[in-house]
Amino acid sequence: MSTVSLTLQPRPIDPSVDHEIQAIVAGSGTGSTCNTDLAAGPWDFDARPGYGPGASMGDVIPTGAPRQPQLPQEYRDASDEELDARIRAAKQTLGDRVVVLGHFYQREEVVRHADYVGDSFQLANAAKSRPDAEAIVFCGVHFMAETADLLSGADQAVILPNLAAGCSMADMASIDQVEECWETLEDVFGDMDTPDADGLLPVIPVTYMNSSAAIKGFVGRHGGIVCTSSNARTVLEWAFARGRRVLFFPDQHLGRNTAKAMGVPLEQMPMWNPTRPYGGTDEATLRDSRVILWHGFCSVHRRFTVDQIAQARAEHPGVEVIVHPECPMDVVDAADSAGSTDFIRKAIAAATEPTTFAIGTEINLVQRLAAEHPQHEIFCLDPVVCPCSTMYRIHPGYLAWVLEALVAGTVLNRITVPSSVADPARVALERMLAAKPAGAPA
Numbered sequence: 001m002s003t004v005s006l007t008l009q010p011r012p013i014d015p016s017v018d019h020e021i022q023a024i025v026a027g028s029g030t031g032s033t034c035n036t037d038l039a040a041g042p043w044d045f046d047a048r049p050g051y052g053p054g055a056s057m058g059d060v061i062p063t064g065a066p067r068q069p070q071l072p073q074e075y076r077d078a079s080d081e082e083l084d085a086r087i088r089a090a091k092q093t094l095g096d097r098v099v100v101l102g103h104f105y106q107r108e109e110v111v112r113h114a115d116y117v118g119d120s121f122q123l124a125n126a127a128k129s130r131p132d133a134e135a136i137v138f139c140g141v142h143f144m145a146e147t148a149d150l151l152s153g154a155d156q157a158v159i160l161p162n163l164a165a166g167c168s169m170a171d172m173a174s175i176d177q178v179e180e181c182w183e184t185l186e187d188v189f190g191d192m193d194t195p196d197a198d199g200l201l202p203v204i205p206v207t208y209m210n211s212s213a214a215i216k217g218f219v220g221r222h223g224g225i226v227c228t229s230s231n232a233r234t235v236l237e238w239a240f241a242r243g244r245r246v247l248f249f250p251d252q253h254l255g256r257n258t259a260k261a262m263g264v265p266l267e268q269m270p271m272w273n274p275t276r277p278y279g280g281t282d283e284a285t286l287r288d289s290r291v292i293l294w295h296g297f298c299s300v301h302r303r304f305t306v307d308q309i310a311q312a313r314a315e316h317p318g319v320e321v322i323v324h325p326e327c328p329m330d331v332v333d334a335a336d337s338a339g340s341t342d343f344i345r346k347a348i349a350a351a352t353e354p355t356t357f358a359i360g361t362e363i364n365l366v367q368r369l370a371a372e373h374p375q376h377e378i379f380c381l382d383p384v385v386c387p388c389s390t391m392y393r394i395h396p397g398y399l400a401w402v403l404e405a406l407v408a409g410t411v412l413n414r415i416t417v418p419s420s421v422a423d424p425a426r427v428a429l430e431r432m433l434a435a436k437p438a439g440a441p442a
Contacts, residue, residue: 013367013370013371013374014367014371015108015364015367015368015370015371015372016107016108016109016367017107017108017363017364017367017385017387018107018108018109020367020385021033021038021039021385022039024036024039024385025038025039026039031383031384031385032383032384032385033054033384033385033386034054034384034385034386035053035054035386036053037053037054038053038054038387038392040053041076041395041397042162042164042392042393042394042395042398043068043070043071043076043395043397045164045393046067046068046069046070046071046162046164047067047070049061049065049067051166051168051389051390052164052389052390052392052393053389053392054386054387054388054389054392055168055299055389055390056168056299056302058299059168059171059299061166061168061171062171062174065166065171066142066163066164066166067163067164068162068163068164068393068398068413069163071397071398071401072401075397075398075400075401076397078397078400080109080396083109083396083397083399083400084109084112084396086400086403086404087113087396087399087400087403088113090400090403090404090406090407091113091403093407094135094403094406094407096130096132096133097133097134097135097406098133098134098135098136098137098403098406099115099116099126099127099130099133099135099136099137100113100114100115100116100137100139100399100403101114101115101116101117101118101123101126101127101136101137101138101139101140101148102114102116102117102123102139102140103117103118103119103120103123103139103140103141103144103391104117104118104119104341104362104364104365104368105140105362105364105365105387105388105391106139106140106364106391106394107364107387107391107392107394107395108364108367108368109395109396110139110394110395110396110399111139111364111368113396113399114139118342119228119229119230119340119341119342120140120143120144120147120209120210120228121147121209121228121230122342123138123140123144123148124144124147124148124150124151125151127148127151127152127156127158128151128152131152131153131156133156134155134156134157135156135157135158135159135406135411136148136152136156136157136158136159137159137161137399137402137403138158138159138160138415139161139394139399140160140165140391140394141160141165141166141167141170141390141391142160142163142165142166142167142170142212142415143167143170143209143210143211143212143213145158145159145160145415146212146213146415146417147209147213147216147429148415149213149415149416149417149422150213150216150417150422150425150426150429151426151429157411157414158414158415158416159402159406159411159412159413159414159415160413160415161394161398161399161401161402161413162393162394162395162398162413163413164390164393165390165391165393165394166390167210167390168298168299168390169208169210169250169251169296169297169298169299170210170211170212170215170250171212172250172294172295172296172297173207173211173215173249173250173274173294173296174212174274175212175214175215175218177274178205178215178218178249178274179218180274181247181272181274181279182205182218182222182247184278184279185202185203185247185286185292188283188286188287189202189203189287190202192222193223196244200242200243200244201223201242201243201244202243202244202245203243203244203245203246203247203292204223204224204225204239204240204242204243204245204246204247205218205219205222205223205224205246205247205249206219206224206225206226206227206235206236206239206246206247206248206249206255207219207224207225207226207227207248207249207250207428208226208227208228208229208232208248208249208250208251208254208255209226209227209228209229210250210251210298211226211249211250213417213421213422213425214421215249215250216421216424216425216428216429217420217421217422217423217424217425217428218424219424219425219428220423220424220425220426220427220428220429220431221424221427223242223243224239224428224431225238225239225428225431225432225435226428226429226431226432227432228340228432229254229324229325229326229339229340229341230339230340230342230343231432231435232254232255232258232325233258233261233262234435234436235432235435236248236258236259236262236291237262237435238431238435240290244290245289245290245291245292246259246290246291246292247272247292247294248291248292248293248294249272249293249294249296250294250296251294251296251297251298251326252271252293252294252295252296252297253297253298253301253302253325253326253327253328253329253332254325254326255269255291255293255294256269256291256293256329257325257327257329257332257338258325259290259291260329264290264291265290267288268288268289268290268291269289269290269291269292269293270285270286270289270292270293271293271294271295272292272293272294272295273295274294274295275295279292280295297326298326299389300326300361300362300386300387300388301323301324301326301327301328301360301361302327302328303382303384303386304323304327304328304331304360304381304382305331306330306331306334308360308381308382308383309321309331309334309335309358309360309381310334312358312379312381316356316358316377318356319356319357319358320336320337320351320355320356320357320358321334321335321336321337321357321358321359321360321381322335322336322337322338322339322343322344322347322348322357322358322359322360323335323337323338323359323360323361323381324338324339324340324341324344324360324361325338325339325340327360331360335360341361341365344359344361344365344369345365345369348369348373348376348378349373351373351376354375354376354377355376355377356376356377356378357369357376357377357378357379358379358380358381359378359379359380359381360380360381360382361380362387362388362391363380363382363385363386363387364387364388364391366378366379366380367380
């Protein structure tokens with residue numbers, strides 16, 4: 001009697017966070033979500049001020065933040081299948097006239113239509129690679145669309161499908177607050193534009209990519225530079241070669257984790273809280289500082305905790321824990337490694353043997369990685385399903401709406417940065433592009 005050898009195939013994994021949330025709310029799925037309103041259409045919240053369901057209660061949206069007009073009824077009523085078909089048809093009609101960019105944290109139902117998928121800077125560069133496209137549809141958040149406008153051609157229209165897709169972290173450092181901080185630092189250090197005997201300026205401003213174009217413009221005007229989570233160390237090295245200290249905003253955690261890894265003592269990294277007089281610090285502390293950290297953070301990455309890591313290690317012996325450097329310092333210290341979204345993706349792709357990974361970053365990316373690498377067990381450190389509230393404001397209905405408008409010859413939700421801001425912001429971005437890690441080829 002012959003025997004047949006069967007090879008067990010890895011189970012298919014549904015990468016759709018929306019499907020999981022719908023099942024949880026309907027009672028047919030396991031687990032929990034941070035807000036059951038995430039199961040509703042984002043258009044239910046367009047008229048309300050705020051970042052949307054799932055946002056931290058502490059994230060207060062600035063007055064005057066962009067609002068999205070009500071999405072036409074036909075898009076709100078359309079089924080997932082109809083929207084998918086309409087998006088595909090519009091893209092086919094438009095052809096090379098349009099390029100769709102999808103951030104890693106976008107819902108699966110949107111990312112599947114993207115011509116390029118990546119982080120904010122990778123996508124801005126992708127836009128640069130398509131100079132002949134008449135329109136760039138950026139499925140991300142507001143500051144990302146601004147950056148794409150900075151780096152794309154003047155004749156290209158950058159479109160954000162939902163104007164309400166902002167970023168609470170970027171909003172934690174307004175241009176007025178940063179300029180007020182800078183004025184205080186001028187009172188402490190005097191002339192900020194004149195180097196000392198060693199050729200160093202008193203303060204070099206460094207802004208994370210996750211900031212408004214106005215903030216990038218401020219940095220460009222004051223001899224500063226932009227960084228990403230991938231090159232933060234290289235950028236800090238660039239800044240320390242030119243200044244005594246760095247003002248780092250808006251994310252305190254990326255600044256602290258990066259500077260600590262470079263050997264900067266914690267006591268030389270005071271916090272600047274823009275809601276407090278003198279930033280909540282004092283002149284002596286500022287003079288002794290190496291990195292002045294802005295009191296900002298990512299609400300998604302702040303959800304990850306050391307207790308979650310301990311639970312993952314207890315339940316999955318041998319688990320490899322990888323977190324994003326926007327996580328708090330104690331979480332980064334407790335993890336096996338920390339790095340950008342690209343670092344996380346590459347670490348998983350490089351694993352040659354089946355491995356269990358616990359990932360501390362946005363759930364849409366984690367579930368997509370789990371679907372792409374079924375040979376591994378990949379799960380999010382946070383057991384509560386809570387996507388980035390503002391990324392989640394981009395729904396296929398909005399994507400279909402702006403694409404079909406382009407087919408009809410109408411540009412909706414165009415994002416433009418005025419030249420008075422764009423010119424110095426490009427300078428800050430160009431400095432970042434020119435900054436190379438030590439030992440890298442010129």
